[in-house]
Amino acid sequence: MSQKIVICGAGFLGSNVARTLLSRATTSTRRLPLVQxxxxxxxxxxxxxxxLADLDHTRLLFPCSVDITKPETLARAFYGANVVVSLVGIMNGTPEEFExxxxxxxxxxxxxxxxxxxRLIHVSxxxxxxxxTTPYxxxxxxxxxxxLDACPDATIIRPSIxxxxxxxxxxxxxxxxxxxPFMPVFGGGLSRFQPVYVGDIGRAIEIISRDDxxxxxEVCGRIIEAGGPDVFTYREIMKLVLKYTNRRRPIVSIPFAVGMLQGAVMERLPxxxxxxxRAQVEQLKSDNIVSSSNLDQATFQDLIANHTSTHDPLRSVHDILPTYL
Ligand SMILES: NC(=O)c1ccc[n+]([C@@H]2O[C@H](COP(=O)([O-])OP(=O)(O)OC[C@H]3O[C@@H](n4cnc5c(N)ncnc54)[C@H](OP(=O)(O)O)[C@@H]3O)[C@@H](O)[C@H]2O)c1
Structure with a gap:
């Protein structure tokens, strides 16, 4: 029987994971999953x-309406599921909403x-x-x-941007x-990011979902940090945006203290x-890269390299940004 994979959270990542799982271009010889x-x-x-013509629609099940704050809606949606991919998250909100x-x-x-x-795959x-100090x-x-308390065998993926x-x-x-007229960066724009391609997160989730x-x-009970092949500072990211949108703007540094003031005002407006x-400014004070103290980056890369027949490397922003910015 085919596996049933329920994707919980249909935003940017959820729709891309569904595309990867339903792709007709898959070279896998295993029985392909049903996706809800x-x-x-x-x-x-x-x-x-x-x-989308490139997808196998025969494997796309009727969608199910759930609210993860209402457990009774989840029981119905997950009935018969072999794998649940948990993707719900928010970027803005009150501390209570984040909780x-x-x-x-x-x-x-x-x-x-x-x-x-x-089996649970949870994206953190x-x-x-x-x-x-930031609720996120x-x-x-x-x-x-x-x-991990409820499902010790779950796999957690922690992506960078x-x-x-x-x-x-x-x-x-x-x-x-x-x-x-200029691109603002906070605190000199020195914090570092390791952008990871949505298709590569999709590939990792497809691999982790396999009954193999x-x-x-390799993946049960593990936290896998997922970063792309390159590390950039926030300032370098602004330069990339300008490069691939063909715009010329000076990059202007704004002190963190000014950013916090700006945040305090803007949080009161729609x-x-x-x-x-303020939470976003606070988060920009820290790097957002795979931690050097663990070898999980190798795991994310190896996971994809070792379990795809094409052995495609992780995609870089230089390959993908020009296609959509
Ligand atoms: N995008 C990134 O750069 C990034 C980086 C690191 C980690 N992540 C994590 O990856 C996950 C997916 O991110 P994303 O970029 O796909 O976010 P997203 O586009 O905002 O999607 C999240 C989806 O969650 C759904 N949702 C919100 N509240 C819900 C609720 N109470 N019950 C059920 N569904 C709810 C929303 O869809 P409905 O309105 O239809 O419910 C929304 O489309 C999140 O956990 C995020 O924190 C993302």
Missing amino acids: ISSRHPQAVQNSLAA RIQWEGAENVAHAARRANA AIGADATS ARTKAFGEYAV IFGPGDGFFNRFAQLSKFF EVIQK ETLFTVT
Whole structure:
């Protein structure tokens, strides 16, 4: 029988993971999985997938509406699932909202996956840290603890910034560069990032989802940090955005203290393209790269290199940004 994979959270990453799992171009000889999208509003993603000719639509199941803060909705969605991919996260919100979604919500998903007897792949983020002052990083860490507590065999993926068509990071700065006469960076723009291609996260999730004993030994109960092949400073990323949007703008450093003031004002206003929050400024003080103290970067790269027949390397921003910025 085919595996059933439920993707929980139909945003940028969820729709791309679905595309990877449903691709007709797969060279795999194994039985390909059935895929179900579940989210609060899954229909839009379902429709956009339905419009793509390169996908095997016979394996796309009817979508299911879930709210991870309401456990009763999860039991129905995960019925019969072999694998659940937990992708719900938020970028902005109050500390309570972060707790409700990224901690308690992640815990609800893990309990529902365990009850359904499904393997869990949970996406967290590099920088998850229970002692962090930012609610995003703190609740990502508590979400991880809750997930491993409920499902000790779960695999957690911690990506750096994810790039690809439709991403929220490079596209946002490309938009800003349209309106701003300069590109602002906080604190000199020295913090470092290791952008990872959305298709490579999709490939890793496809591999981890396989019912393969060798792979499961490598990934069960593990936290895998996922970074791309290059590390850039925030300032270098702004230069890349300008290069691939063909714009010339000076890059201007804004002190962190000014950023915090700006955040304090903007948090009170409705969210726009220009919104910056204090938590976001705070997060920019730390690097967002695979930690050198563990060898998980090798694991992410090796996982993809060792378990795909094409042995394609991780994609670099230089390959992909020009295709969509
Ligand atoms: N994008 C990145 O650069 C990046 C980097 C590191 C880690 N991550 C992590 O990767 C995961 C996916 O990120 P993404 O970029 O795909 O985010 P995204 O585009 O914002 O997608 C998240 C989706 O979660 C769904 N959602 C929100 N609240 C929900 C709830 N209560 N119940 C059910 N679904 C809910 C939303 O869809 P509905 O409105 O339909 O419910 C939304 O589309 C997140 O956990 C994020 O923290 C992302």
